[in-house]
Amino acid sequence: MDRSSLLQLIQEQLDPENTGFIGVETFASLVHSHELPLDPAKLDMLVALAQGNDEGQVCYQELVDLISSKRSSSFKRAIANGQRALPRDVLLDETGLGFYKRFVRYVAYEILPCEMDRRWYFYQHRTCPPPVFMAAVTLTQIIVFLCYGARLNKWVLQTYHPEYMKSPLVYHPGHRARAWRFLTYMFMHVGLEQLGFNALLQLMIGVPLEMVHGILRISFLYLAGVLAGSLTVSITDMRAPLVGGSGGVYALCSAHLANVVMNWAGMRCPYKLLRMVLALVCMSSEVGRAVWLRFSPPLPASGPQPSFMAHLAGAIVGISMGLTILRSYEESLQDQCGWWVLLLSYGTFLLFAVFWNIFAYDLLGAQIPPPP
Structure with a gap:
């Protein structure tokens, strides 16, 4: 199932009343039941988004931004509010990385001041286009x-x-x-x-x-x-x-x-x-x-x-x-x-x-x- 089909399925099954919010536990069960591959880093961020909401829900637009690898200002604020739910380890603890990924990690710590931003950049970085x-x-x-x-x-x-x-x-x-x-x-x-x-x-x-x-x-x-x-x-x-x-x-x-x-x-x-x-x-x-x-x-x-x-x-x-x-x-x-x-x-x-x-x-x- 591609990304657009996944988003359509989520909206139809998890938010039929079009409230704009989706329960994170229900979403996780949907992912596992349909065997949909999702980046573990994105799942961590999804949990953080839910922790930032009093009712354990995720805004549908923030979920779309997450799956589409985009981040709006509201998404970043939501991540910051729920950051306590993220794993405690940091990028410096990552082991078994190749030379290029170690260089990407070095760049992340050299340029970005926030561990959430560093993790996001590290997992989302692509070699194309090069600098x-x-x-x-x-x-x-x-x-x-x-x-x-x-x-x-x-x-x-x-x-x-x-x-x-x-x-x-x-x-x-x-x-x-x-x-x-x-x-x-x-x-x-x-x-x-x-x-x-x-x-x-x-x-x-x-x-x-x-x-x-x-x-x-x-x-x-x-x-x-x-x-x-x-x-x-x-x-x-x-x-x-x-x-x-x-x-x-x-x-x-x-x-x-x-x-x-x-x-x-x-x-x-x-x-x-x-x-x-x-x-x-x-x-x-x-x-x-x-x-x-x-x-x-x-x-x-x-x-x-x-x-x-x-x-x-x-x-x-x-x-x-x-x-x-x-x-x-x-x-x-x-x-x-x-x-x-x-x-x-x-x-x-x-x-x-x-x-x-x-x-x-x-x-x-x-x-x-x-x-x-």
């Missing part, structure tokens, strides 16, 4: 860096080469009309140290986040940080060009760190305090390096060096929009009022930035460097 977005972005950045390194014969501080800024990928204030540059600058980097820092964080933090929250949410968050970074530079540092994927990287990192801080007691990742300190030190050092290169370049340069404001803009996007995304694991963002407020705020910023780039440079008489 291809962050891997593809990182690989593209490495290939672009190698191509320009070989072409310019320069691997450190590539931006000091006179031909570097002629790339069609770099954001330059003199080429604001070429709108693609507000995104494609993320594939270019100042030098080997910036590329290494961004690639490491994208793989260590971005890939696990994408595995848990999916390609759509993480790619949206990353690209929102990248776009906010370039538009912020065009407003606050009008003479500076921009390279590097730091806006997207800082959006991911700040969202993850903020999620860890706000759910500190529930996080079970090892050495979380030490790792938090190291992450903050590394991120602060990267910002400091960018500020130093912007205002006190170690070598003579033909024009202003890339701005550091993209780092700060990405962090703001991560703490606001990103934190909302990470706290809504397997829940619909469209049903949350806060999400629409953040989306409206971000859209307002984009609209303001577009008009700024069209009119403000001429009105303010900004002395921008000539485009290469």
Whole structure:
């Protein structure tokens, strides 16, 4: 019997009066009598749902969500209320797991603060689709860096080469009309140290986040940080060009760190305090390096060096929009009022930035460097 037939049978036999509630014991007997295979983890959650109800019943819609592997906000609240009925053991006690399942368990404890969420993710995780977005972005950045390194014969501080800024990928204030540059600058980097820092964080933090929250949410968050970074530079540092994927990287990192801080007691990742300190030190050092290169370049340069404001803009996007995304694991963002407020705020910023780039440079008489 398929899933739709099972749901129809449940509604006909267990809820003939269409009350919207089903007794869990009756449902369990139906499953066994028809020899219907059901994931043991889902049966545990079903018991938890029943324990969350005073009469030992389960809402029909919550049962549909459970069998269909979907979780609404009401479903998550019901699970939380009945969580005491779940088995006491945790995922760390699972034995006999293969290498990949151990990695999935590691990701669950690295990203999710709630044991119920971790169990749900562990049992529902599928290898398809794989986390291809962050891997593809990182690989593209490495290939672009190698191509320009070989072409310019320069691997450190590539931006000091006179031909570097002629790339069609770099954001330059003199080429604001070429709108693609507000995104494609993320594939270019100042030098080997910036590329290494961004690639490491994208793989260590971005890939696990994408595995848990999916390609759509993480790619949206990353690209929102990248776009906010370039538009912020065009407003606050009008003479500076921009390279590097730091806006997207800082959006991911700040969202993850903020999620860890706000759910500190529930996080079970090892050495979380030490790792938090190291992450903050590394991120602060990267910002400091960018500020130093912007205002006190170690070598003579033909024009202003890339701005550091993209780092700060990405962090703001991560703490606001990103934190909302990470706290809504397997829940619909469209049903949350806060999400629409953040989306409206971000859209307002984009609209303001577009008009700024069209009119403000001429009105303010900004002395921008000539485009290469």
